[in-house]
Amino acid sequence: MPTSIDYVTDPSPGHGALPPRAWYADSSANSVSLNGTWDFRLSATADAHDDSFASPAYDADGWSSVSVPGHWVMQGDGAFGAPAYTNVLYPFPVDPPRVPDENPTGDHLRVFDLPGDWPGDGSAVVRFDGVESCARVWLNGTELGEFKGSRLPHEFEVGHLLAPTGNVLAVRVHQWSAGSYLEDQDQWWLPGIFRDVTLLHRPTGGVRDFFTHASYEHTTGLGTLRVDSDVAGRITVPELGVDVPTGEPVTVAVEPWTAETPRLYDGELATAGERVPLRIGFRTVELSDGLIKVNGTPILFKGVNRHEWHPEHGRALDLETMRRDVELMKAHNINAVRTSHYPPHPAFLALCDEYGLWVIDECDLETHGFVEQGWRDNPVDDERWTPALLDRAARTVERDKNHPSIVLWSLGNEAGTGRGLTAMAEWIRARDPERLVHYEGDINCRDTDVYSRMYADHAEVERIGQGVDGGPEKRRRLPFIQCEYAHAMGNGPGGLADYQRLFEKYERLQGGFVWEWIDHGVADERHGYAYGGDFGEELHDGNFVCDGLLFPDRTPSPGLIEFKKVIEPVRIAVDGAAGTVQVTNRYDFRDLSHLAFDWTYEVEGEAVERGTLTVPPLSPGETADVKLSAPATSDGYWTVRALDGDGREVAWGQNSVAVVRNTATLFGGHTSPADGVITLGPATFDARTGDLRAIGDVTLASAPRLDVWRAPTDNDDGASWQSGERLGLLWRKFGLHRMQHRVDGVELDGAALTVRTRVGPASRDIGLRANYRWTADERRLRLTVSVAPEGDWRIPLPRLGVRLGLPVGDLGVRWFGGGPGEAYPDTRDAARLGRWESDVAALHTPYVRPQENGARADVRWAELGGLRIEGEPAYALTARRWTTQQLDAATHRTDLTPGDTLWVHLDHSQQGIGTQSCGPGVLPQYRLTPGPAEFSFTFEQLA
Structure with a gap:
């Protein structure tokens, strides 16, 4: 006889649940939310208790409580266990479909009454929108069934069991199950009932399932609507004058739906017993001429991957958090989202x-951990699992099929290949031939309609764009997207603009999706935000879970600001010499009539003239040259902006301002060494070491000296599986984090002080000759640094510049240069020339794992710590x-404590950032290869 928990390790999707159907939130039928506080009991194993808790007579006195939706490990202050994060590895022995005896199991109880107006006719279902990872359900002591598929809805017939009062809904949830093998999705493992639970009245003659087909013919401007319904009824769309039976097509003139112009028509499906509102978007998706086209036009994805995340609630998101995500995406020019790696809450799709937003809706499937054994025993190529795979495909498609935003169905992620995936693709195509099928792991494109890759470097992407990448003939005829690229972990990603230039250059390249949207840091008093390993996990992948364009609190990172600039839908190229601006429409569908343009003429960051610019309503792809007004002065620069109707900046451009190198040397009298001090203009030096002690009344805490070290970024360190150059490790191997300084001479030469030094790491013969030449006048002090490498340098430098320490006083900072945020050689498109102000604390970028950050690029002058530095x-x-x-030693935000010294870095150059935390490293043009260099700074005490 099978035991009562055999279902936990059964590869089948479960039993008792109703067939999947379209999801809708609004209806004329009654419903009751069962969200709220539930009684809760946690057990260490799946079989610690019998089923008696499901009885209406059971006394749950002494139980704890949890909030539903919610994950129990995110509640109870640690009493209910803790989150655990792995990227690839299963946190249990790989022995499919078996799971460990140590299987945390949460029993949930909810007692509810029916509202007084609950109808006495018809039936009812209880719907679970998301439970991780396996659930068994009872109502009033009668078992309804059990199910797997954590991010998918499951409904059970309950009308015959309901009582007016005292209904007891019992749910036993197991953290581990056979379903866990299908859900290895690079995220926190978080058990619980984390999406809504709802009781739905099903009236006699009510709507069961329906499928809205709304195509658009771009050559005629006509849309064809047909709504297929399991229960016959009528479809009305008042704005279009539509009133037809279900199943009958009707063709009318419409405005199409696109991600740029999301035109929706309000309609209604009415059957004998129920009315359901419809939101209809007319659009046609096709694979044509080797391209993904919507309404006859190829589209370019400027997208992100989005895991669901909230730092306090995990994957239990409220509507306003979802709305915030979408609004932030639109505000940053993002036009597409891949729902990695499962269907999101359906409200997000609405x-x-x-x-x-264009949507790639991904099935709840990933078996990445099987890569560790060469994909042996992979469930997607094991017929025992095919019913579960088909069930997941069906529950994804049936739930979400009525959303016009979805243009591709994705079979899942990083699950290898196999017969099960082929079965899924065949089922999806038969059910919905009006969309395309995506799957990255199908390298030969047997089952997919698009050639999809992750983290292909720039050179390979260009070969693909040129059509010289090889591969099967079918693949060569398909469009290409990067379903994941530009890994947004820590400082970065670098190289975004270089990718975008390729996407826009080659028609076959239809864009990509940055990995990913948000850092999955868990709010934590100890660390600020916790990541893998912070909860005592024996097996974890550290801060690899923090790889988003948003910080956990949804503050945009510099990476998101850079991405917004790189993917601007309007290109603005200012030619200051000619007094013209070239405007190019980079939208796929929309003209520029909805935008207003203005200009500012600035001198050293101060606006001296402003005006508006008349730009024609350019169609997609069109370019126009527009004349700018002649400025009253010729020593400034233009900034031109495109603004939407709400005044939000969509795009901007500036003309470059050349920095004229002033090679003049300052001269002022100096005294001979006296009492160990050299005086030069406003400055005093240590006569023995040549160290600068003070500039006027500003006493230095640490003298300027050559500095090449930076706290390695996640991208510097690279990923453990990468075989190429991982610079963070190499820099440490060569000792660049412990450079030693030697003074070889302090020389007075007329009106100049020269200090000759050598800087190098212990145990290595490589080094840098650095000569400091100081000159001055009565007010100003000038430093010219000449650097020459010695030895066999096989690696780039992290940075090249000088570091000095100033006493902490006024912590305000003003500068003229790039801003307002940080920028590095391959992340600088968003750095706008201007005059900026900040305090020192705000210059720091609070990455979840501290690392190099905060550099402001192209600084002409800065004022801080009592000094002006040009x-x-x-x-x-x-x-x-x-x-x-x-900074290098810190592992969390809370490890950084402000000290009494203001450490100032004046960098001549920095190594680029790249995206090697998962993708390619720094492009050659952004490498800081050691070589001769010379740069100067002029210091002046502020009045």
Whole structure:
């Protein structure tokens, strides 16, 4: 006889649940939300208790409670266990379909009454929108069934069991099950009932399932609507004058739905017993001429991957959080989202319909952990699992099929290949031939309609664009997307603009999706935000779970600001010499009539003239040259902006301002060494070491000296599985984090002080000769640094510049240069020339794992710590109240404590960032290869 928990390790999807159907939130039928506080009991194993708790007579006195929706490990202050994060590895022995005896199991109880107006006729279902990972359900002591498929809805017939009062809904949830093998999705493992639970009245003659087909013929402007319904009824769309029976097509003139123009028509499906509102978007998706086309036009995805996340509630998201995500995406020019790696809460898709986002809707499937054994025993190639795979495909498609935003169905992610995936693709195509099928792991495109890759480097992407990448003939005829690229972990991603230039250059390249939307940091008093390993997990993947364009609290990172600039739908190229601006429409569908343009003429960051610009309503792909008004002065620069109707900046452009290198040397009298001090203009030096002690009344805490070290970024360190150059490790191997300084001479030469030094790491013969030449006048002090490498340098430098320490006083900072945020050689498109102000604390970018951050690029001058510092050429400015070594040693935000010294970095150059935390490294043009260099700074005490 099978035991009562055999269902936990059964590969089948479960039993008792109703067939999947379209999801809708609004209806004329009654419903009762069962969200709220539930009684809760946690057990260490799946069989610790019998089923008696499901009885209406059971006394749950002494139980704890949890909130539903919610994950129990995110509640109870640790009493209910803790989150655990792995990227690829299963956190239990790989022995499919078996799971460990140590299987945390949460029993949930909810007692509810029916509202007084609950109808006495018809039936009812209880719907679970998301439970991880396996659930068994009872109502009033009668078992309804059990199910797997954590991010998918399951409904059970309950009308015959309901009582007016005292109904007891009992749910036993197991953290591990056979279904866990299908849900290895690079995220926190978080058991619980984390989406809504709802009781739905099903009136006699009510709507069961329906499928809205709304196509658009771009050559005629006509849309064809047909709504197939299991229960006959009528379809009305008042705005279009439509009133037809279900199943009958009707063709009318319509405005099409696109992600740029998300036109929705309000309609209604009415059957004898129920009315359901419809939101209809007319659009046609096709694979034509080797391209993904919507309404006859190829589209370019400027997208992100989005896991569901909230730092306090995990994957239990409320509507306003979902709305915030969509609004942030639209505000940052993002036009597409891949729902990695499962269908999102359906309300999110409704928001995508409303606001306008292309969606790749991904099935709840990933078996990545089987890569560790060469994909042996992979469930997607094991017929025992095929029913579960088909069930997941059906529950995805049936739930979401009425959303116009969805243009591709994705079979899942990183699950290898096999017969099960082929069966899924065949079922989806038969059920919905009006959309395309995506799956990245199908490298030969047997089952897919698009050639999809992850983290292909720029060179390979260009070969694909040129059609010289090889591969099967079918693949060569398909469009290409990067379903994941530009890994947004920590400082970065770098190289976004270089990718975008390729996407826009080659028609076959239809864009990509940055990995990913948000850092999955868990709010934590100890660390600020916790990541893998912070909860004592024996097996974890550290901060690899924090790889988003948003910080956990949904604050945009510099990476998101850069991405917004790179993917602007309007290109603005200002030619200052000619006094013209070239405007190019990069939208796929929309003209520019909805945008207003303005200009500002600035001198050293101060606006001296402003005006508006008349730009024709250019159609997609069109370009126009527009004349700018002649400025009253010729020593400034233009900034031109495109603004939407709400005044939000959509795009901007500036003309470059050349930095004229001033090679003049300052001269002022100096005294001979006296009492160990050299005086030069406003400055005093240590006569023995040549160290600068003070500039006027500003006493330095640490003299300027050559600095090459930075706290390695996640992208510097690279990923453990990568065989190529991982610079963070190489820099440490070569000792660049412990450079030693030697003074070889302090020389007075007329009106100049020259200090000759050598800087190098212990145990290595490589080094850098650095000569500091100081000159001055009565007010100003000038430093010229000449650097020459020695030895066999096989690696780039992290940075090249000088570091000095100033006493903490006024912590305000003003500068003229790039801003307002940080920028590095391959992340600088969003850096806008201007005059900026900040305080020192705000210059720091609070990455969840501290690392190099905060550099402001192209600084002409800066004022901080009582000094004005000019650079020739422009420099990168970083200022913080902890050393690079302290930043390097920190593992969490809370490890950084401000000190009494303001550490200022004046960098001549920096190594680029790249995206090697998962993708390719720094492109050659952004590498800081050691070579001769010379740069200067002029210091002046502020009045």
